[in-house]
Amino acid sequence: MKKIILTTVFSVMLLCMTAFVNQSNEGDRLKGVWEPSNGRARVKIEKIGEKYFGKIVWLKEAKDPETGNPKTDKNNPDESMRDVPLRGYRMLKDFVYKGDDVWEEGTIYDPLNGSTYNCVIKMSDPNTLDIRGYIGVEALGRTDVWKRLNIKKKKSKK
């Protein structure tokens, strides 16, 4: 009897752990390089801790036409952070995988006007994301469709 109970408890624990690991792995499908619909930037989504972040890795117009220097976050409401280079800037932040191909609780930053919006990401297929930035409620927002890009791997790490 004792053996049966222990076996049952152990099996349930294993099942829960497996489910958790699977959930965690499912969330990692977000990782990769993506392109917004306007084709002006490319964003690499990666994981820090349990959350997902997207940083700009390519800009169609990488240099500021006025200065000729690499673009910086000159519209940031925090003046002290306006020298942060845009290439490398994390415009997607703090996304948590919620299951059912949805990542929530994150924000998206628009460097064109320095505004941060609430955001939800839905993966409509393995190569397509619906990124919805909104104000307060999802109804007051706009969806942009991002497409996954093929990335050519270089040398692997030591």
Place this chain on the structure above:
Amino acid sequence: MFQLTGLGQVDSTSIYEEDEEDYSMYDDLDFAEDGAKRYCSPKIEGLSPAKLIYFGYDAMTPYSMSLDSLKFKDGQTEYNAEEKEVTLTHGIRLGCNIPVISKTSLVWQMGLNYWETRFSGVGTGNSNILMEEHSNTFRTLGINTTVFKPLDDKQFILFQGSADLNGDYTFSDIMSLSYLKYSAAILWGKRPTEKKQWAVGLARTYRVGELNYIPVILYNWTDAANKWGAEVLFPARAKIRRTINPRNMLLAGFELQGQSYRLYKNTTFRNEDLEIRRGEIRLGLEYQFSVKDFIWLSAQAGYRINYRYDVDRLENGNEIYRAFGLLSDEPYVMENSLSNPLYFNISLNLVSP
């Protein structure tokens, strides 16, 4: 001060399981999915923000209103001409534009708007029946839709349509929907860069105070430095924009406004099926700024030039389509004139991402 030096709980590792970045590796990439397309966006960089919800108030300084005598269809003339000083013309402006579909391949939004216009100084007991009508509130209740359909990464089709109920009705005695005024515009255009967009098309409009079919030109542009721009939907409006920063903008230009107000409340007019054809040109300056995040305030001031304020008769319930006099020279029932005041408008807006 306490030192925490290299504690055992630390873990300094790079997060990458793949490769480090060389930015050049992101230059020439293909989509992972075969057949994926890029579509042009309706957004133009640097444009003044689009309003999702707005609460506004509009007012004009005093002006004189000269109203004609009423010429009935049988040729009889009644009600003397009269002139009065309208001391204040004012009213609220409310509206919303909500995205219904907001995808890369299609943007569709629906909107509602409600405008009121009240006239002070007209009083009651006027000898001219139209003057007497101005003791009522003139209302516009409308529904509108906008569809932006990109054809590829450069071309698009834009459709705007609206239906408005304009008149001196009250909500307890609202006009029949058969008096709705329909406007629409359809344009084809191109978006060669993120800072420029143009389109041409045709519109059915009441902007000059009566029904007309006119060509329209859309042109939105921002300069390379994001300092200057133009926002044009000719002939409805044209403005030059000066961007102080992305949260502060100045605009200067003109806008055509106009409605056909059904004179509903007075039974005399109902029997005659009469409408005021109102058209005006507003020349002004506008300052828009972000109060906090997505809450913006816009303040406008300028000069209102009255284009038309005549009363027209419907023929068997149908409007007389004059086409600027080309198709009909039927005289108006009343040809009125208004002098030109200053106008002021303030609006609190929730703007779109």
Place this chain on the structure above:
Amino acid sequence: MLKTKLLTVIFGLNLLLFISCSKGSKVKTAELSDVVFEFEGPLFGGTNTAQYLYSVNIKELLNEDISEENAIKSATLKSATISMEECENCYGFETIKSLVLSMVSDGEIPMKEIALLNPVNAKNNSQALKLAEELEIGEFFNTDKIYWVLDADITEEIDDNISMIGNFKIELRYD
């Protein structure tokens, strides 16, 4: 006499009210030193990221026996210095274009960029980062762990690892 006593009582009450309403009545400056950010090579030109996982221990942080949750009422970064590892063949700041320091925590606290250096003065081996104006980071110290994330924009391909050492001073307010 009575008037003086009354004024003293009123003053004392006001002071008590002020202290109880203020954001944590005790202040301590903690130093987080020799934080190693290891950028594993080969490194290519562009932004590379290293992180440092710090497990928060309030008792150790404040050197006080504090057991309550959310003990930290507020915290601000007072200084952030990044140095390159000093050794014979180690790289210096001539290979670094910019640095951005951020904090991340699991849970609902959003990521915060807290310090920045752009451009980098290649002559110094120790660089003081410019601190963000909106610097409140207290909520991070009420969690179990903090990821300190350092983004370094590297100028050229480097086959080796690069190690950077961080030293941070944090002012903590608590009850």
